[in-house]
Amino acid sequence: xxxxxxxxxxxxxxxxxxxxxxxxxxxxxxxxxxxxxxxxxxxxxxxxxxxxxxxxxxxxxxxxxxxxxxxxxxxxxxxxxxxxxxxxxxxxxxxxxxxxxxxxxxxxxxxxxxxxxxxxxxxxxxxxxxxxxxxxxxxxxxxxxxxxxxxxxxxxxxxxxxxxxxxxxxxxxxxxxxxxxxxxxxxxxxxxxxxxxxxxxxxxxxxxxxxxxxxxxxxxxxxxxxxxxxxxxxxxxxxxxxxxxxxxxx
Numbered sequence: 294x295x296x297x298x299x300x301x302x303x304x305x306x307x308x309x310x311x312x313x314x315x316x317x318x319x320x321x322x323x324x325x326x327x328x329x330x331x332x333x334x335x336x337x338x339x340x341x342x343x344x345x346x347x348x349x350x351x352x353x354x355x356x357x358x359x360x361x362x363x364x365x366x367x368x369x370x371x372x373x374x375x376x377x378x379x380x381x382x383x384x385x386x387x388x389x390x391x392x393x394x395x396x397x398x399x400x401x402x403x404x405x406x407x408x409x410x411x412x413x414x415x416x417x418x419x420x421x422x423x424x425x426x427x428x429x430x431x432x433x434x435x436x437x438x439x440x441x442x443x444x445x446x447x448x449x450x451x452x453x454x455x456x457x458x459x460x461x462x463x464x465x466x467x468x469x470x471x472x473x474x475x476x477x478x479x480x481x482x483x484x485x486x487x488x489x490x491x492x493x494x495x496x497x498x499x500x501x502x503x504x505x506x507x508x509x510x511x512x513x514x515x516x517x518x519x520x521x522x523x524x525x526x527x528x529x530x531x532x533x534x535x536x537x538x539x540x541x542x543x
Contacts, residue, residue, distance in 0.1 A: 323390030345371035389421035400450025422448035434472035
């Protein structure tokens with residue numbers, strides 16, 4: 294089976310979740326990736342939904358963080374305040390999934406304003422980037438999304454570079470950015486390309502990035518989704534093409 298680029302992105306996102314992790318997710322591919330992880334290698338992963346649903350057994354296919362299908366079997370139907378203040382800010386959530394209009398060299402995220410145009414803003418993104426131990430960013434790879442420096446800093450990565458996060462009083466963080474072209478990682482430094490997506494080249498990545506990223510000497514290629522993973526995605530988790538409308542005509 295041949296995977297679409299965004300299907301590979303979702304599967305690679307799911308692989309970042311370990312069995313037993315507490316993970317906070319929002320609408321879109323992060324929710325699908327987390328559900329896929331629960332159905333495959335991480336059945337013990339516990340999901341927290343920004344809207345306040347704690348540890349649900351997700352019934353496919355929710356389309357937003359307030360979809361009633363997210364409430365199935367939950368330990369608690371709480372609030373945004375409980376999810377962010379009661380769990381994330383207390384350091385009880387290991388991994389957070391984020392997106393953004395811009396991600397810069399030091400993994401800072403902008404979801405507030407670009408070129409004077411107002412965007413949705415932080416929501417829980419600043420809390421997640423400030424308090425989770427690991428942040429996974431799923432995004433399309435476009436030059437406008439990866440500037441040298443964000444127009445506005447909504448959610449902190451490593452601020453101005455090594456040591457800046459610690460000086461700001463923020464805890465350590467591991468960041469993994471997964472796009473349709475590559476995987477980039479950082480722990481207290483600039484983003485480094487650590488793997489290419491199947492079919493992508495380093496030239497593709499450089500052409501679609503507004504800064505010149507470091508490239509790991511060991512950079513390889515992301516393992517494509519298995520037929521079992523694609524079947525689960527297509528026939529069980531997203532049979533109505535909610536997340537992958539591009540499949541409707543295939």
